[in-house]
Amino acid sequence: MIRIRLTADDLAGIRFAPRPAPLLELNTAFLMMGRPDGGLLFGAWRRRLARSLPATVRPLADLVPAGVAPAFLDVFDDSLAAALDRPRTWRRELVRAELERVYARAPATTPVPTWIRELHRGDADAWRVLRRGQRAAFEAAVRPVWGVVQDLHQAEFTRYAVSVAERGIGGALGGLVAGARLRGQVWELDAPVEQQVDVAGRGLVLMPTFHWTGHPLVCDLPALPDLPVVVTYPAGPGTPLPPDGAGVAGRGGRGGDGRAGLAEVLGRTRFELLFLLADAYTTSDLARRLGVSNATASAHTAALRGAGLITTVRAGRSVLHQRTALGDLLVRRQEPGTTRQA
Known part of the structure; x- marks a missing residue:
């Protein structure tokens, strides 16, 4: 069992690696x-x-x-x-x-x-x-397979952000991998090893990996207090991954439909909403465009806003929603011809 002790400040400061390593x-x-x-x-x-x-x-x-x-x-x-x-x-x-x-x-x-x-x-x-x-x-x-890894990481980044928005940080940590649970200020991870980690203000970074299918791996280096604790967890199908552009339909790779991959992560309605919000729309406008109720549109915008993918500002009696820079980045990464670098 891996047990990671987190103060309230540690919990509030948990980061998700924005790009793969x-x-x-x-x-x-x-x-x-x-x-x-x-x-x-x-x-x-x-x-x-x-x-x-x-x-x-x-x-x-x-x-x-x-x-x-x-x-x-x-x-x-x-x-x-x-x-x-x-x-x-x-x-x-x-x-x-x-x-x-x-x-x-x-x-x-x-x-x-x-x-x-x-x-x-x-x-x-x-x-x-x-x-x-x-x-x-x-x-x-x-x-x-580096392009596939980047696409999978992007999808996992989005899934985690939406999970935090909907369930809070405790719920997201509990659902990160099978056997994970947050008990008070201790995050427990099932593993065949015994490891006790005290974050103690150093920060904690979540890092998905797509080659490994075993238990979570924790990098804890107290001798280097400037470095955060890093939790690496299996988030993909494991090896062998297909070469970049070959058989990655639904993952956002060059050989597949990247929009299908993003829709799978966000859900079809939120996916359509995010793509619409290249321009500003009111909640009522979105509801009409998507064919849903105002309450449903409002719930979806709240989840995307909590994930940092859209922003909402008041305009008179209405509110206007539009994609953030992070939302723009995710959409651009799904479009054909997008290039990647190591």
Whole structure:
């Protein structure tokens, strides 16, 4: 069981990562490679990925001699370039401590590769080995499906925002994954490990991942108090994801109907309402356009407003609704020809 203690301020300050993290998806893809389950399709994906990884990736295996990775590989930057540079920002003594921790779990006869010894000393060439390996692994394992990951993250972002608007933060946390519940100021997550986390004002970030299908993963680094606690949870179908533009109908990918994907997340009426609100409409205008009652239109605008997707201002005796910048971003990301970047 994972138990995360949250003060009232911690609860109020919970953030949802606005974009996916390239190296997080890489790490969870590698975690999935090590799982024995998944059936024939998963086994074929695992073999195909293993064959496609270049030689520059092989040193990464030296960082997990006993199946446990050093914490400096937990990187949540949404820019690949920034993510690749992040481990070098760790203090040297913390990097050494993490390398010693993971090798202490390995059998005593496990050899320590030269480049790991050099990394322990802070050698610049060793850091370059790590960076080259991570970049090559991302290009082989994640880049082909990165557009799908971005679409899935966008849909999950919207689903969570609507859930908070409708159910409050407690209800949204309780429904985030199966087995999650908020008991007073303790958020409990079902997991086969025992972990106690006290957020203590550091902030908490929710990060969905789409390669991993196991229990939630919590990155808690008290030695780095400037970093928030990050809860990574499985939100997608798991691997193998289809390549970008291939068979992603209903997810917003280039190969499918992105509007269908957004409609699935928001619900058909809210989806139509959001697309209408490129221009300002009153509640009565929306009700007439959508063929619903004023009360129904008002309830839908309240949910979208609570999610930050529309804004409402008074104009005389009426109110006018219109999309916010976030709402515009979601709509633009669904339209054909939208490009994405890592």
